[in-house]
Every structure is written in C-alpha cells, then in structure tokens.
Amino acid sequence: MSGADADERRQRAAGRGEHEAPPAPEPLPLPVVDSHTHLDLVSDAGGGDPAAQLAAAAAVGVDRVVQVGVDLPSSRWASQLAAEHPQVLATVGVHPNEAPRLGDGLDEALREVERLAAAPRVRGVGETGLDTFRTGPEGAAAQEASFRGHIAIAKRFGKALIIHDREAHAEVLRVLDDEGAPDRVVMHCFSGDAEFADECLRRGFVLSFAGTVTFRNARSLREAARRCPPDRLLVETDAPYLTPHPYRGRRNGPYLIPVTVRGLAEARGVELAPLCRAISDTGEWVFGGWGGA
Template identity: 65%
Template sequence: MNSRLPEISACRMSHMPSAPSGPSPSDRRRTKESRRAGEFPPAPEPLAVPVFDSHTHLDLTVQEAGVTGEGDPIDALIDAAAKSGIDRLMQVGVDVDSSRWGADLADRRGQVLAAVALHPNEAPRLSDLDEALRQIEALAARPRVRGVGETGLDTFRTGEEGRAAQEESFRAHIAIAKRHGKALIIHDRDAHADVLRVLDSEGAPDKVVLHCFSGDAEFAAECVRRGYYLSFAGTVTFASAANLRAAAAITPSSQMMVETDAPYLTPTPYRGRPNASYLIPITMRALADASGADLDTLCATVSANGDEVFGPW
C-alpha cells in the first residue's frame, strides 16, 4: 500500500453509501475488464501544474475496485486526485440512474461537474428509449451538468441488430446538447466514419469531445480540422498504441484533453489494476513526450481547455 494513498485499498467495501447500489447496466458490457481483484497502483509524482480529468466514473470505481477508510469513498477518490494535481473531475453517466447520481454529486462537490447520457450500448436494450431520453434531457438542463455524454456509436459490442437504436439515440443526444448549450462527449468504438456522418447530418454542437480517442493520426487531423477536442486516456501509454501517440503528436494542445475513463484503461505499467483520477500524471507525461511539449505548459493549456469547453467549475 502506498503511504500517500491511505484512503484507497484493494479491499472491497462492505457498503457503498455514496454510489448507486448494484452495477450499472453498462457495467455488464465490461465484465471481462473487471478490476475488482486488483490493488490500486501507487501514486505517481504529482503534476506541478494542475489539470482536470475529462472523463471518469466515480460510481463504477467505488463499485468495481473498492474504496475503504473513514468517511465518504467518493471524497477519498477526489482527495487522492487532488494530491496528484488533478483538481477537477467530469463525472460521466452511462444510463439514467448513473446520470442522475452524477448530477446530484456535482451539486454537492465543487470539484465535480457532470455529463449525462445513455451509453450507445444501452440504447438497444431499453424498452422505452424515448422515455429514457426525456429523463436525460431533464437532467441536461441542470446548471452543473455541462456535458451530454457519453453517447455515440459502438460497433464493437453492439451487433447489426442494435445499430439503428444506437444511431437514433446518438442523434437525440446531439439535439439535446444543442438545445441546452452543453458539450457533446462522444464514445466512438470502431465507428469513426459513421460518427462523422451522423455529426454532419445533424450538425455538431459548438463543443465536441472525442472521449478516449482511439483513431490514428489521419482521423485525428480530420477531427482537429473540424474543431473537435481529442481526449486521450491511459491507452496512449500502451506499447501497442503507436497510432495514438502519432495522433497526439499532431493534435494542437489547444484541442487536447486527458482522462482516465476510471476504473478502466489504467496506464502502463499498471494495466489490469483499478484506474482512478490520481493516475492522470502518468498519461500527461506520455502526452508531453508524444507531442514534444513542455509538461507544465501542456498541463496549463489542457486545464484551460476544460474551462473553455465545460465552463468554470
């Protein structure tokens, strides 16, 4: 156990008062990626210039990895992040329940803003997509909800039979983001061309973030040309991810973000263990290396991008 993280433990909690009870429906899509058995990694060297985590799931981090200690487990995660130089978090919803939970959390925690949406893999499972979208729209109107996401397209986990519902949901989320003046946070898995097609068809909102950017340099260049923001996760540190490092190298710092997607996508050398916002410094250093940028300067720009896209915390 790293002494700088006394609040975080490999032991699972016996109760989770601050997170929704039971796994989110979207949790089932990542069963093979469960991090329950692993210990949290040691804290990296903190960043000298703070940044924000543009995409995290605090509820799933508590449920999957377990956070022990006195007090609120969510506070433990937020405090650990702050000690590493991560001063703000974007809590992202994947269904109605997690979106409502995130919106409520943002009202109570000044360091947290929320994004609300139906994950693309949820849309085909819903018996009443229209009603779920109505509830997401109501949440999107709340002042500390600053993003609509994660929404988009995922052809990796959803077969042909579910893709019409995915696209219908994506189009509806684009409209919600535009009606409420919120940033659109996109989940794009094996669907680059179709994501751009739908955005072209519907007209993109003013602010678009490609969550956990997974394309190559060519796709990155197209997204940059359109004015979108590219958010890089721990995957950019993977040995096999030369394409992501090439994408980061051509992404202007003014259009770059960093995220965890916690509790998933833990950066090297801790793959297979739970991820959390306090590990962002590892990813930021990889981005600075890939782009040839000074770390402190890059952190300052990435931090400013958060205010530009989501507004002040």
Template identity: 60%
Template sequence: MSSFPPVPDLVLPHPVVDNHCHLDIGRDGESLPVEDALARAASVGVTRVVQVGCDLLSARWAVEASARHPEMIAAVALHPNDAPLHDDLDAALDEIERLATAHDRVRAVGETGLDFFRTGAEGIAAQEYSFRRHVDIAKRHDRTLQIHDRDAHDAVLELLDAEGVPDRWVMHCFSGDATFARACLDRGAYLSFAGTVTLKNAGDLRDALAIVPRDRVLVETDAPFLTPAPHRGRLNSPYLIPHTLAVMAQVRGDDLGELCAAVDANTEAAFGGSW
C-alpha cells in the same frame, strides 16, 4: 494487495482536470469512496473531474454528486450500448434531457455516440437514433457533447455532418490515427487521450496525439477503466493521470508544466467555463 495502484510520486506542476471518469463504478468487488478518490487526485494535481453518467441510474448519480462536490461537474447520457436495451427509448431520452438541464453543474451530454464493437447490427438503428437525440439536446441546451466512438469512426463523422456539431464537442478516449484526428479537428473537436496512449502498441494513437494543436488536447482516465502503464490490469482512478500526462508530454515534445496548463485551460473552454 489493493486492485488500485499506489499514488504516483510525480505531482503535476500545474493543476489539470480529468474530463471523463466514472467514480460510481466499482470493479472486481472494489471501489474507492468518492471523497478518497478526489483527495488522492488532488494530491497529485488533478484538482477537478467530470463525472460521466452513461445510463439512467449513473446519470442521476452524476447529477446528485456534482451538486455535493465543488470539484466535480456532470455529464449525462445513454451509452451507445445501453440505448438498444430500452423498450421505451424515447422515455429514457426524455429523462436524460431533464437531467441535462437539472442545474448548472451539468455541463455535458455524453457519453453518447456509436459502438460497433459490442453492439451488433440489430442495435445500430437504436444507437443512431439515440445519438441524434443527444446531439439535439446538446445543441438546444448549450451543453458540451461528449462522444464515445468504438470501431465507428466514419459513421460518427457522417452522423455529425448530417446533424451539425454543437459549439463544443469532445472525442472521448480518442482511438483513431492522425488522419481521423485531422478530420475531427476540422469539425471543431477537442481530442481527449486516456491511459491507452501509454501502451506499447499505441503507435497510431501517439501519432495522432503529436499533431493535435495544444489548444485542442484534453486528458482523461475513463476510470475505473483504461489504466495507464505501468499499472495496466489494475483499477484506474483520476490520481493516475500523471502517468498519462508524462507520456503525452514526451510524445509531443512539450514541457510538462506547459502542457498541463494548456489541458486545464482547454477543459474549461470545452466544458463551458470554470467551476
């Protein structure tokens, strides 16, 4: 049996964008060819994606792939857990800046941020330095900032308050409660929800989703990770977004078509226009 679940029966009533995926990453020795992943996604109404590079190799891949596929734009960064691994962090960040300005299909700098779950105290200084550099790159080159935040809510906001947020920024795979959601929204964030919102133990996350204004909500897969129910434990891909959006509409009390239309428009606004 394939590690990838079947294509959902639900076809979304309005096209949407998966604003965060990693189509270059395979798991368990299995991956989908990019063309196959994009075709499956389009068949259920997920017509565009943001391909995210989170180390130098995947950032280069994202830039090249976005130039080949009109339904794709790119985001480039050093993931917070990657930053402490570089002997010459400045040189790596200089390359990220070069990639961020490689062509107009590179719309975002991310995923950057802080991760206090996987990186210990010895790596925090490198994470913070890298995060500041990414914020600066996004602001100077008018790129959307896409933030990874794991077990670091307060520290992320403190750094953003110190550096100043760009005009457009997205909290990738939002993982906080309603109080943290309000704090991000007060600073102008778009909040992006992944398959985790469908899981039984995600009550705080659904409470947060319920209070997000319709013009600030986004959806993502983080594929091949964070697979939504009912397929948790199998591989994720953009074509599984209908499962996530159906739950999001139910939690919010939204009409599914209206929510899809809002998510589509919000993603364009968050990433600097249509593509």
C-alpha cells in the same frame, strides 16, 4: 467507456480488488482536469468513496473531474455528485450499447436525459455515439436514433457533446455532419489514427486521450496526439478502466492522470508544465468553470 453494458461494467468493476491499486504518481507541476471518469464504478471496484477518490486526485494535481453518466441511474448519480462537490462537473446520457436494450423506452430515456441536462452543474451530454464492437447490426438503428437525440439535447442547452466511438469512425462523422455538431464536441478516449484525428480537428472537435496512449503498441495514437493543437487536447482516465502503462490491467482512478499526462508530454516532445496549463484551459473552455453553479 469500455463498451460493455451497464451490468457488465459494474460486474467487471466489482471484480477489481483494493490490492490492485497502483501507487500514487509524482504530483504534476500545475493542476489538470480528468475530463472523463466514473467514480461510481471506481467505488464498486474497491477504490473508496468519491470524497476519498477526489482527495487522492487533488494530492497529485488533479483538482477537477468530470463524472460521466452512461445510463439513467448513473446520470442522476453524476448530477447529484456534482451538486455536492465543487471539484466535480457532470455529464448525462445513455451509452450507445445501452440504447438498444431500452427498446420502446428509448424516447422516454431521452426525455429524462433532457430533463437532467438542464441542471447547472451538468455541463455535457453523453457519453453517446456509436459502437459496432459490442453491438451488432441489429442494434444500429437504436444507437443512431439515440445519438441523434443526444446531439439535439446538447445543442438545445449549449452543452458539450461527449462521444463514444468504438470501431465506428466514419459513421460517427456521418451523423455529426448530418445533424450539425454542437459548438463543443469531445471525442472521448480517442481511438483513431492520425488521419481520423485530422478529420475531427478540421471540424473543431476536442480529442481526449486516455491511458491507452501510453500503451507500447499505441504508436498511431501517439501520432494522433502529436497532431492535436494544445487547445484541442484533453486527458481522461475512463476509470476504473484503461489504466496507463506500466499499470495496465489494474484499477484506474483520477489520481493516475499524471502518468498519462507525462506520457503525452514525452510523445509530443514538450515540457510538462505548459502541457498541464493547456489541458486545464481546454477543460475550462469545454465544460465551463468548476467554481460556481
């Protein structure tokens, strides 16, 4: 996620008009998954209802998405959406910048996350993690307590852990090493350099690259992407944010995944179709099949 709190995220999303939507890209040769999106916020930004967004994505080869929860309302919404649409799976969690705002209610919120995580089409816990960009030292303890709670829930249910890490690389690894990471960990919107990528890959984590990898000033991200084995690579939109170049600053949506995938193929020096197949296979390994409950 962008790192803003829930109200700010929705206000920012609502400020993006329909005229800002980039055109549909050329379809991919093989289908892929958008491993991290927020269809609720895309709708708030004028991007149409979830069914329309899913249809637009499928038309260009993005046939599966993961709808990510960032607070209790969005987590409940994600779980319900996944129950209604076979091409959607859900994650549930409390964003690290939400955790300090909950105060004494954090434990209760984690209990609700645990309840929601039991649903069969909820396949991930988070986004959770640490963020020192938006939240100062006064919120560090609550962020870490929430992060540790999410790790325990993911391990209890055998589901993927979705990590938000903003300017907290060493601290995130410290907590994961201390608690013991789940079998499947996704570094959402990977933002580190090649050395940090190596540390994550050595631990068996999956790196998910957003539209930021296509930005002209993102050389370190592209180097990290080149080091990532195909079976540890995902792509995401984090829509409606992080729209890939050349549409940076406009509203994002799952239908724009092909732009990022093509950018990754160019950065890695590989053919497009095998990369699509690898991304799809990694998504199925991390989240399980989309077809059944």
